[in-house]
Amino acid sequence: xxxxxxxxxxxxxxxxxxxxxxxxxxxxxxxxxxxxxxxxxxxxxxxxxxxxxxxxxxxxxxxxxxxxxxxxxxxxxxxxxxxxxxxxxxxxxxxxxxxxxxxxxxxxxxxxxxxxxxxxxxxxxxxxxxxxxxxxxxxxxxxxxxxxxxxxxxxxxxxxxxxxxxxxxxxxxxxxxxxxxxxxxxxxxxxxxxxxxxxxxxxxxxxxxxxx
Numbered sequence: 001x002x003x004x005x006x007x008x009x010x011x012x013x014x015x016x017x018x019x020x021x022x023x024x025x026x027x028x029x030x031x032x033x034x035x036x037x038x039x040x041x042x043x044x045x046x047x048x049x050x051x052x053x054x055x056x057x058x059x060x061x062x063x064x065x066x067x068x069x070x071x072x073x074x075x076x077x078x079x080x081x082x083x084x085x086x087x088x089x090x091x092x093x094x095x096x097x098x099x100x101x102x103x104x105x106x107x108x109x110x111x112x113x114x115x116x117x118x119x120x121x122x123x124x125x126x127x128x129x130x131x132x133x134x135x136x137x138x139x140x141x142x143x144x145x146x147x148x149x150x151x152x153x154x155x156x157x158x159x160x161x162x163x164x165x166x167x168x169x170x171x172x173x174x175x176x177x178x179x180x181x182x183x184x185x186x187x188x189x190x191x192x193x194x195x196x197x198x199x200x201x202x203x204x205x206x207x208x209x210x211x212x
Contacts (some may be wrong), residue, residue, distance in 0.1 A: 001192060007119050007207060008172070010151075011130040013180045013202070016042070016140050017109045028095050038082050047071070048076040055131075067131060071100055108144040109179060111212035116146065122208040128153045148190025173211070177203045 009015055026040040031135075046199035050070040050198055053180070058065055075096045079087035092199035116126050126148060130137045134153040141148055168174040176184055195210060197203045 005124045005211065006127060007124050007175075007204075008127040008129055011128045011137050011140070013211070014177060015108055015128065016106045017107065018048075018180075020107055021048075021099075021102035024105060025099045029091050032090065033082075036082075036083060038058075043078070043082055046075060046082065050074045050078050057061050068100060071103075072096065075099070106140060107149065107202050108140055108146060109200060110201050111131075111201040112141075112144070115204040116148070118201065118204035118208060122212050124207070126152065129156050130204045131155065135174035173204055176208060 012018075022041045022044045023036045025044045033043055048071065048173045051067065051074045054074060055065070055067050055070045058070070076087040076093075079090055084090045119126055128137070128141075128148065130153065134150060134155050138148070138150055138153050174191065174193045175196075177200055178184060178196065178198045179200065186191070186193070193201060195206045198207055
C-alpha cells in the first residue's frame with residue numbers, strides 16, 4: 001500500500017488574507033492615523049503582533065485568554081507605542097470594537113482553491129491548523145466555496161515561519177509561502193525549508209513535483 005500523503009496549512013495569514021482587517025481599520029480610524037503619519041497597515045500589523053506576543057506567553061504561562069480578548073486589551077497600548085499621546089481620546093471603545101470586527105470579514109487568498117485542488121488530485125490530504133475556533137475558521141472556506149471537512153481543521157498555537165521551522169524539527173518536511181510575510185528571515189531559523197514559493201498554487205505545484 002502506498003504511504004499516505006498529507007499537507008498541513010496555517011490558516012490566517014497563509015490561506016486567509018488580512019486585507020479586510022486592514023481595510024476596516026482604515027475605514028474607522030485611518031484618516032486620524034494618517035494625520036499622525038501612521039500607516040494603517042503598519043498599525044494593524046503592530047497591533048496584532050503585540051496581541052500575538054501576549055497571547056502566546058499567556059498560554060505558555062498557563063493563563064490562556066482568547067485571542068480576541070487580548071487584541072481588545074492591547075489596542076490603546078499599541079496606539080501609544082505608535083506615538084499617540086492620549087490613545088483613549090484618539091479612539092473610542094466602540095471604534096476599537098469596529099476594528100476588531102474586521103477579523104470576521106477576512107477572505108481566502110486568491111489561489112487557495114487551486115492550491116488545494118492540485119494537492120488533492122495528487123493524492124494529498126489537506127489539513128488546516130488555527131489558533132481560532134475551528135467552526136469559525138472553517139467559515140472562511142465555506143463562504144468562498146472551498147469545502148474541507150470540519151475534522152480536517154485542528155485548533156492549536158500555530159502561525160508564520162516559525163511553524164514551518166518547528167514542524168521540520170518534529171520530522172515534517174517544511175514548505176513556506178512568502179505571500180504574507182514576504183521576507184522569511186531564514187537566518188534566524190536553523191531548519192531546512194524544502195519548498196518555497198510566492199503564491200499558494202506555486203507551493204502546491206512544487207510539493208507535488210517534489211513528493212509525488
